[in-house]
Amino acid sequence: MIKRHLYIIAFGIIQFITISSSGQMAMPDYTCTGQTRQYYVSPSLASGSTYTWWIDGTVQTGFTSNEFIHTWNSAGTFLLEVQERSADGCPGPKLSGLAFVNPLPEILVSPSDSMICDGECVTITVGNPGALTWGQWGYDLFVEPDAGITGNIVDSIYTSPANLCDTLYNNGKEIHRVAYRFVPVTVNDDGVKYCEGKEVKITVWVVPGFRCREVFLEIPEAFSPNGDGINDVWNITGKESWPDIEVTIYNRWGQAVWKSGRGYPVPWDGRGSGRELPVDSYHYVIELHNGIKTIMGNVTVVR
Known part of the structure; x- marks a missing residue:
């Protein structure tokens, strides 16, 4: 990425020479925010001249020689001007050129x-x-x-x-x-x-393995529906990949005590038929309804 250029302003036309190349190109200057440029105006034959540099009409303090170094910190189109003043106070013509500054590219x-x-x-x-x-x-x-x-x-x-x-x-x-x-x-x-x-x-x-997506489900082994706001429901991570997922909960005697809707829209809260179920280990059966095998296991309710 080009970081720095040297510019020559002469005969009312701004030209620049890159530090790494001897080729010349006409202004305007094309750059991006954060880049530093060095501009140079050819001095007159007489010695003792001072120079004034402007950007959009604002004097750039601290620069009184025929060189001007500037870091462009904002995007836009800017008018760069320079004027030489001889040792006896006579002003020369004001020379100008445009600088087009892009913001740094994003993605x-x-x-x-x-x-x-x-x-x-x-x-x-x-x-x-x-x-x-x-x-x-x-x-x-x-x-x-x-x-x-x-x-x-x-x-x-x-x-x-x-x-x-x-x-x-x-x-x-x-x-x-x-x-x-x-x-x-x-x-x-x-x-x-x-x-x-x-x-x-x-x-x-x-x-690895074709049709591996059942391993994408993160199924907790326990949860605590005690109303403390922490792990109060049985959240299954990854269910969004299976819009037809369906969960059924069984007690230790094989009786179905709770069943979800398609997509598991409301996580199990440890209740069945409207009442709290006792602390125990429960069996779950998860159907993905896409031809992949049924997923089975155990989940413990603690309080």
Whole structure:
């Protein structure tokens, strides 16, 4: 990323020479917030001159030589002016040019899921939240999978928002992950990257085995419906992935004492038929209604 440039103002036209290159280009200047620029005006043959620099009509105090260094801290279009005054007080012409300053590029990234099964696709929504004064928004994508993880998305450069779909395969027996690093950038008309924003990183875990999603449910082994506001209901984490999930609770004698609606919209509160059930261990049966096996286990009610 280019951090610093040297500019020459001469004959009423601002030109600049990059520190790393001898090529010249005409103003205006294109930059981003946080970048520091060095401007230079060719002095007259007489010695002893002083210089005044303005940005949008405001004198830049502390700069009286033919060089001006400025860090652009806000986005917008700015008028940069300079005027030489000779040692005997005679003013020269006021020279000017424009500086177009972009905000640092940002990026919005949202994955459809942070954990998927082997062979499933994760959709990553990518968006540009801000407007630019100049140039084109884009981003660099770096894909960093664990050993044994393969997918169809690789490191690349993108120049427009898009939804990415990466089908991931876990060739091992353990849960592994893939990290995606998104670095937003501003690109000029020649395709050169000028500004780089803050990196955004997301991680997706891939569980081995087709149709593995029942392991995504986190089912507590106990809860305490005593009205203290802590673990008063039996919350099942991950139920949102199963819109048709249905839970039935049985006592130790095999009698059904409570049953949820489809989707488990109201968690079990330790009651059955409108009354508190005794402290005990209860059996649960969870039907996902999608062809995957029934999930069974025990949950203890404590108070």
